[in-house]
Amino acid sequence: ECDFHPDFRLYLHTKLSNPHYPPEIQAETTLINFTVTMAGLEDQLLNLVVEKERPDLAALSNDLVVQQNGFTIKMKQLEDDILSKLASSEGEITENVALIESLEETKRISDDIQQKSELGLKTQQDIFVASEKYRSVANRSSLLFFLMTDLVKIHTFYIYSLAAFQQVFDHGIAISGSPNPASNESEDGDGSVEEVDVVSARCDVLRRNITLCI
Numbered sequence: 001e002c003d004f005h006p007d008f009r010l011y012l013h014t015k016l017s018n019p020h021y022p023p024e025i026q027a028e029t030t031l032i033n034f035t036v037t038m039a040g041l042e043d044q045l046l047n048l049v050v051e052k053e054r055p056d057l058a059a060l061s062n063d064l065v066v067q068q069n070g071f072t073i074k075m076k077q078l079e080d081d082i083l084s085k086l087a088s089s090e091g092e093i094t095e096n097v098a099l100i101e102s103l104e105e106t107k108r109i110s111d112d113i114q115q116k117s118e119l120g121l122k123t124q125q126d127i128f129v130a131s132e133k134y135r136s137v138a139n140r141s142s143l144l145f146f147l148m149t150d151l152v153k154i155h156t157f158y159i160y161s162l163a164a165f166q167q168v169f170d171h172g173i174a175i176s177g178s179p180n181p182a183s184n185e186s187e188d189g190d191g192s193v194e195e196v197d198v199v200s201a202r203c204d205v206l207r208r209n210i211t212l213c214i
Contacts, residue, residue, distance in 0.1 A: 036162060038142050045169065046138035049206070050131045052170075053179045061127050064120050071113050071120075078106050133199045137206045141169055144214055172210030176202075 021031070051058040082103065089099050145165050151158035179202055 036145075038146055041145060041162075042135075042138045042142040045141045046131065046135060048166075048169070049134045049137050049173070052173050053134060053202070053206075054130065057127050057130055061124065064124055064127075067120055068117065071117050074113060075110065078110060082106055133196075134203060134206075137203050137210070140207045141210055144211065148214065168213050169210060172213040173206060175213070176205050176209045 021029075047058075085099055085102060086093070089096055093099060145160075145162070148158070148160045148165065151160075
């Protein structure tokens with residue numbers, strides 16, 4: 001045994017795709033798997049496509065995440081405040097007018113947060129539906145990346161990093177030009193045939209250009 005500083009941290013890295021460690025090692029360490037999977041990469045690329053094609057949806061989604069986190073924090077603060085007031089209350093609670101008024105105000109705020117939270121969840125669902133229209137682009141791009149990484153089996157010359165692939169991916173979207181304004185329907189759009197056709201045609205262009213860049 002040896003003494004070490006409380007802030008000492010040891011990081012070990014392995015290139016093994018599926019390493020196995022005995023239970024005693026796993027119990028004393030934190031294992032983090034940075035392996036890129038096809039499904040995980042597809043979701044990441046879908047987010048990138050939506051950020052470039054529908055920046056309004058991406059910004060709204062980020063705002064909703066911040067809002068939901070704020071609601072969670074506020075609810076925790078309200079709960080702690082109620083417990084604190086109840087613990088410090090003296091005498092009969094039913095005769096403590098200030099406490100009762102405070103509880104009623106807390107309930108009002110809680111109900112308001114609940115309503116806004118439900119509305120936010122509905123908006124998030126609408127954003128998800130709109131984003132899924134670009135899933136085919138992300139699926140094709142993820143498949144292309146894993147096809148490229150398999151080329152190393154032919155020769156070590158063909159080694160591609162995810163960062164390099166993302167640059168190619170971004171370039172493929174860039175040369176596709178600006179998205180058709182007609183495809184930027186509001187997140188609560190009715191999904192008409194015309195809108196679906198416009199987005200489908202745009203996805204065809206994106207898939208073709210990304211493939212040609214590679």
